[in-house]
Amino acid sequence: MELQLSPEDIKRFRPSIQRFVEEEYGAVLGDLGADTFLRFCLAEIGPAIYNRAIADAQTCVQERVTDLENICFADERNYWAPNGKGVRRKSVR
Numbered sequence: 001m002e003l004q005l006s007p008e009d010i011k012r013f014r015p016s017i018q019r020f021v022e023e024e025y026g027a028v029l030g031d032l033g034a035d036t037f038l039r040f041c042l043a044e045i046g047p048a049i050y051n052r053a054i055a056d057a058q059t060c061v062q063e064r065v066t067d068l069e070n071i072c073f074a075d076e077r078n079y080w081a082p083n084g085k086g087v088r089r090k091s092v093r
Helices: 007-025 031-044 046-066 068-072
Strands: none
Touching: 007 031, 031 046, 046 068
């Protein structure tokens, strides 16, 4: 699976990549260089990050599904109030 970013995302990340390279390495990186570096990162480490995110989401969903009994089930004994008397009804006139 090839990870892709929208042109807007690439444009948004470009200045950050350029600033990082300049501050860390003292080199000026143009738009083409920044875009090439971003594509490299997506191809090289993107799948590992994506797979980790999917695994984390799967773990979270499995934990929620496991806890459904505690979250979603309603008490089936609702007629009798905690004081032992039946549910109060409106008087019919």
